[in-house]
């Protein structure tokens with residue numbers, strides 16, 4: 518009984534909460550984005566990444582794909598200040614020192630890392646508690662996100678009572694609740710089955726619309742990168758280098774152009790334009806297919822240790838067309 522009373526109390530914050538995650542100043546006008554120049558990092562005899570140059574525009578979403586072990590996670594660790602490069606320069610929203618970079622970034626790992634003894638609400642408010650808020654205040658602040666993400670009815674549940682997809686939604690919510698302008702998503706859906714993964718991709722794409730965040734998404738899934746990001750960078754096999762980048766157009770001239778998209782992917786909205794239908798239209802778009810094939814071809818070449826990406830300049834900074842892909 519005590520446990521039930523406690524869960525109920527946790528699940529009902531006492532007063533109307535402010536919105537904690539959409540402050541208009543998350544991307545200040547002077548935001549220089551993220552810049553990496555000549556980044557090199559080795560571990561003993563293993564050179565993980567070498568000569569990585571990358572720029573991520575403020576408020577944009579960059580997908581990073583590459584062979585296993587090519588240094589994608591290492592790059593994210595360096596960006597967020599948990600690691601330092603052996604050589605090169607890095608700036609995150611103007612911060613060059615590790616503590617300053619860390620202050621700007623929130624990290625979502627592949628495993629949800631929810632604390633099993635805490636309720637959904639208590640897990641979601643961890644970043645706010647870490648920033649010094651009391652439990653009540655943190656609960657009030659995070660509550661709108663739980664409602665927005667369809668998790669309010671599960672606020673008192675422990676993580677073990679949730680599906681894998683719901684746990685990842687809580688994990689992403691917790692990442693957003695930190696209120697940081699840079700989100701580092703490290704294979705966030707890698708542990709999910711294909712159907713849940715597709716649902717979560719749709720959900721995340723809809724959720725990120727209107728979120729003024731700069732996002733780095735590491736994934737093995739090229740379609741995921743193209744569905745969620747404005748630009749995709751392909752890394753070579755270790756030592757990881759950026760061998761090509763691809764701009765991702767909005768693909769908004771299709772049948773669902775200009776239509777509002779529903780954030781809850783599995784529920785219809787009345788206008789028929791669910792996130793799922795947008796996804797299907799996009800996956801069937803010949804331009805999307807051509808771009809996906811071009812990224813896959815670059816990735817295939819990137820897996821060869823010494824393989825220069827000879828055809829990459831064709832696409833660099835531009836968009837693949839059906840004509841440019843053979």
Ligand SMILES: Nc1ncnc2c1ncn2[C@@H]1O[C@H](COP(=O)(O)OP(=O)(O)OP(=O)(O)O)[C@@H](O)[C@H]1O
Nearest residue numbers: 560563565583584585586587588589590591592755
């Ligand atoms: N702390 C560390 N100590 C020693 N070696 C490390 C460390 N971190 C990474 N490495 C090595 O650096 C290389 C790159 O690792 P990293 O995890 O960044 O690759 P990745 O592209 O994220 O891999 P995956 O796609 O399999 O997750 C690997 O060979 C890895 O073993």
